[in-house]
Amino acid sequence: MISARTLDALPVSGPVADEWAALDAAGLCEPNTSLYWARALLTGHVLPEDKPFAWLLTDGGHSIAIVPAVIRRERVAGVMHVLVIRLVADLSTAHSDLLRASDANDVVPELLVALRRLPWPWDVLRIGNLLECNPIANQLRSFLPVSGFNYRVRREHASYYLDLPATYDRFLASRSSKFRNHLRRKTRQLEAMGCLEVRRAGRDLDVMQAYRDLLTVEELSWKRTHGTAITSIPRQREFYRLLCTGAAQCGRLHLQVLYLDGRPIAFDLGITTADRYSYLKTSFDESLRLASPATVLRARLVESLIEEGFRFLDFPAEPYEWEEQWSSGVRWHSSFLVYNRTLGGQAYRALTKIRGQKRPGPDPDRVRHVDPRA
Numbered sequence: 001m002i003s004a005r006t007l008d009a010l011p012v013s014g015p016v017a018d019e020w021a022a023l024d025a026a027g028l029c030e031p032n033t034s035l036y037w038a039r040a041l042l043t044g045h046v047l048p049e050d051k052p053f054a055w056l057l058t059d060g061g062h063s064i065a066i067v068p069a070v071i072r073r074e075r076v077a078g079v080m081h082v083l084v085i086r087l088v089a090d091l092s093t094a095h096s097d098l099l100r101a102s103d104a105n106d107v108v109p110e111l112l113v114a115l116r117r118l119p120w121p122w123d124v125l126r127i128g129n130l131l132e133c134n135p136i137a138n139q140l141r142s143f144l145p146v147s148g149f150n151y152r153v154r155r156e157h158a159s160y161y162l163d164l165p166a167t168y169d170r171f172l173a174s175r176s177s178k179f180r181n182h183l184r185r186k187t188r189q190l191e192a193m194g195c196l197e198v199r200r201a202g203r204d205l206d207v208m209q210a211y212r213d214l215l216t217v218e219e220l221s222w223k224r225t226h227g228t229a230i231t232s233i234p235r236q237r238e239f240y241r242l243l244c245t246g247a248a249q250c251g252r253l254h255l256q257v258l259y260l261d262g263r264p265i266a267f268d269l270g271i272t273t274a275d276r277y278s279y280l281k282t283s284f285d286e287s288l289r290l291a292s293p294a295t296v297l298r299a300r301l302v303e304s305l306i307e308e309g310f311r312f313l314d315f316p317a318e319p320y321e322w323e324e325q326w327s328s329g330v331r332w333h334s335s336f337l338v339y340n341r342t343l344g345g346q347a348y349r350a351l352t353k354i355r356g357q358k359r360p361g362p363d364p365d366r367v368r369h370v371d372p373r374a
Contacts, residue, residue, distance in 0.1 A: 001059065002057055002110045003057070003058055003059075004057045004110045004114035005055070005114070006053060006054075006117070007054040009053065010042070010046075010068050010088070011068075012035065012039050012042065019066065020099070021034075021250075023101055024099060024250075026101065028100070028101070028102050029099050029100065030097035031094070031247075031271040031273060031278050032089040032095070032096075033098065033099035034250070035246075036243065036246025036250060037088075037089075037243060038088050039242060040240075040246060041092065044235025044239060045091045045235065045239065046088070046091070049072075049073065050071065050072050051070060051071040051072075053069060053070070053071070054066060055067040057110060057111070064100060064103070065100040065107045066099050067087065067098050067099065069087050069088060070085070070091075071085050071121075072084050076351060077351060080347060080348075082124055083121055083124075084122075085115075085118075085124070085126065090128055093316065093317055094129065094280075094317050095129055095131050095134075095317050095333070096128060096130040097130070097134060106143075107139070108136065109139075109147075112149065115149075116149075122340055122345075123344035124338065125336075126335070126336075126337055127335065127336040128336075129156065129317045129333050130333060130334050130336065131332070131334075132155075132331070132333065132334050141153065144338065147338075149339065149340075150338075150346075150349055151336065151339065152336070152339075152349070152352055152353070153334055153335070153337075154334065155333075155334055156334060156335050157318060157332075158331065158332050158333070158368075159317050159331055160315040160319055160326070160327035161313065161314050161327060162312070162313040162327050163311070164305055164311050165306065167306060171306065179325055182295070186292040187296050187299075189292075190288075190291050190293060190296055193261075194260050194261035195259075196258065196260060196296075197262075198257070198258055200256050200304075201256075201257075202248050207248045207255075210255050211255070213257045213264035213267070214230070214240075214257065214264075214269065214283075215231050217257070217264050217266060217283050217285060220265075220286060221285065223283060228372075228373075240269075247271055252272050252273065253271065254268075254269075254271065254272050255267065255268070255269050255270075256297065256301055256304070258293055258296065258297040264285075266283065266294050266297045267283060267284075267297070268282050268298060269281040269282065270301075272310070275312060276313075276314060277305050277310050277312070279313065279316055282297075282298070298326065302326070317333065318370040319369050320369060320372055321369040324367075337349075
């Protein structure tokens with residue numbers, strides 16, 4: 001029988017942390033539910049004024065799900081404050097998820113019971129970026145109508161994915177002739193400039209050296225002038241440092257750097273889980289834009305993933321226009337808002353209802369691309 005209890009902190013060390021790591025090792029859930037990801041987020045994404053906690057779900061004494069979260073006071077519409085419960089997995093731009101065992105069916109009903117018993121005040125539970133194909137999304141749709149809570153479900157943006165074929169030649173054959181010609185042309189252009197080499201962190205490159213080279217590329221990219229480079233935001237710099245080291249310790253880090261005559265000019269950062277690669281970050285030296293180093297390295301990435309037996313490349317949760325030419329299709333997200341019967345919860349419910357009437361959901365036949373420079 002499944003039961004849930006509330007922990008008065010994020011269990012990033014101790015026995016529960018060991019259970020957390022064991023659940024993550026099964027590779028069922030999104031990378032941002034992992035212990036190392038949560039530890040990295042504590043460096044700046046979990047704020048001092050937040051109330052961190054976690055739900056621990058057990059079945060017969062065995063841990064089957066761990067759901068870390070924070071209660072955060074947020075200003076809404078410039079006129080009111082509400083206490084929002086946000087999953088730790090939602091504190092970064094990635095697919096949302098709940099960490100659970102492979103046989104943990106119907107964890108949502110007990111989670112909703114635990115939500116009602118939460119010992120701290122709250123107004124709304126917000127779960128965003130949940131893939132519509134995720135079993136947790138299906139459970140929320142099934143059990144929220146009978147939970148007694150007021151709630152709202154909204155379709156959100158899409159994200160691209162790529163089904164990796166058995167061979168790299170098949171991948172190229174699935175692309176347009178324009179794509180293949182562009183790739184050949186840019187590869188030759190870069191090769192004419194000097195010695196090209198791809199190195200991977202943890203294999204032929206020290207992890208911390210790879211991270212320093214990643215930061216070098218970020219400094220040389222267009223992101224620096226827009227203030228969005230990892231190097232421009234101290235908390236992001238520390239978050240990705242801890243994320244890379246933590247993922248490397250778990251054997252999940254996949255960081256490739258492209259070098260031209262020994263200097264880093266592009267990188268691809270991802271996390272591997274079972275036969276899936278989850279794309280996190282990419283960038284390139286802006287001075288080489290016309291030679292498309294990011295495109296050349298991404299082709300090498302796809303080729304290496306296929307050679308290593310990976311079958312799925314998952315692009316970030318926000319869709320960028322350049323991803324479309326590499327993809328097999330899109331998957332859509334949903335957001336879920338669960339309102340408490342507090343004054344703040346009901347006021348927020350009324351506000352989101354008005355906003356929803358003014359702003360209908362995305363057209364299911366149209367992908368609205370995110371501008372990375374915005």
